[in-house]
Amino acid sequence: MAKPKIAFFEFTSCEGCQLTVVDSLQDHPELLDAVEIVQFREAMSEKGEDYQIAFIEGSCSRPGDEAKLNEIREKADLVIALGACAHLGGVNAIRNRMPLEDVRKYVYGDKAEWYATYPARPISAVIPIDAVIPGCPIDRNEFIRAVTYLLQGRLPYIPDNPVCIECKLKGNVCVYHRGMTCLGPITLAGCDAICPTYGEGCDGCRGLISAPNIPALRTVLAEHGMNETDIEAKMTVFLTYQRMELEAADHDS
Numbered sequence: 376m377a378k379p380k381i382a383f384f385e386f387t388s389c390e391g392c393q394l395t396v397v398d399s400l401q402d403h404p405e406l407l408d409a410v411e412i413v414q415f416r417e418a419m420s421e422k423g424e425d426y427q428i429a430f431i432e433g434s435c436s437r438p439g440d441e442a443k444l445n446e447i448r449e450k451a452d453l454v455i456a457l458g459a460c461a462h463l464g465g466v467n468a469i470r471n472r473m474p475l476e477d478v479r480k481y482v483y484g485d486k487a488e489w490y491a492t493y494p495a496r497p498i499s500a501v502i503p504i505d506a507v508i509p510g511c512p513i514d515r516n517e518f519i520r521a522v523t524y525l526l527q528g529r530l531p532y533i534p535d536n537p538v539c540i541e542c543k544l545k546g547n548v549c550v551y552h553r554g555m556t557c558l559g560p561i562t563l564a565g566c567d568a569i570c571p572t573y574g575e576g577c578d579g580c581r582g583l584i585s586a587p588n589i590p591a592l593r594t595v596l597a598e599h600g601m602n603e604t605d606i607e608a609k610m611t612v613f614l615t616y617q618r619m620e621l622e623a624a625d626h627d628s
């Protein structure tokens with residue numbers, strides 16, 4: 376039986392999620408017997424254009440990205456968003472609340488005109504996608520699990536639970552009791568609460584659960600000593616795009 380052909384693509388990203396894929400495959404070389412990777416710039420120089428499964432890392436940040444994303448969608452049976460940049464717009468979307476001209480000048484100086492760029496979006500804002508593997512970077516075990524599911528003809532499934540569920544199951548002492556803050560109550564689980572487990576608050580890299588109570592969490596953060604500016608900054612790193620979408624929906628309703 377022919378092996379499924381897989382291709383990896385990157386848009387605006389740091390390529391850390393693709394590096395995690397390389398890392399994962401080194402631990403699970405058996406997967407390389409089950410699939411044929413035809414395009415993966417991070418790991419090979421060949422560039423096949425015939426593929427069934429496309430993993431896309433990075434956000435759509437330039438008008439020119441859209442044609443390539445549409446081409447990938449037309450060729451692939453399944454499109455999977457790989458990591459927070461592709462899933463949420465990621466850290467690239469931090470700029471979405473700032474005047475674009477200021478951002479371009481800050482980054483490119485007097486060459487700002489040379490670079491076509493616009494507000495960063497997740498790839499699902501441009502093309503339909505079939506699944507996401509969240510995180511910044513992705514979790515290597517989750518990637519292996521997701522590929523195994525795909526090979527079985529199933530889509531990766533992520534329960535709509537907050538990180539707190541996994542954190543409690545691990546028996547962690549909540550970081551709020553240790554003078555820190557955490558976005559775990561509004562963030563999608565699946566990372567095994569790795570940050571609180573190692574003593575850090577969650578920054579929300581897996582994105583929001585489906586019904587996040589953001590006002591309640593803002594109150595909790597304020598009660599734990601954060602001012603409005605700091606709360607806003609904490610919720611900006613990974614959640615800007617999703618929060619702006621929620622705000623727009625509230626405005627429209």
Ligand code: SF4
Binds near residue numbers: 458513
């Ligand atoms: S999600 Fe994080 S690790 Fe992955 S490409 Fe984006 S910035 Fe890099």
Ligand code: SF4
Binds near residue numbers: 538542550551557
């Ligand atoms: S440390 Fe964070 S994830 Fe864990 S229980 Fe407390 S708020 Fe929830």
Ligand code: SF4
Binds near residue numbers: 562566567569582
């Ligand atoms: S705990 Fe939060 S920030 Fe850390 S990996 Fe999980 S979702 Fe991301």
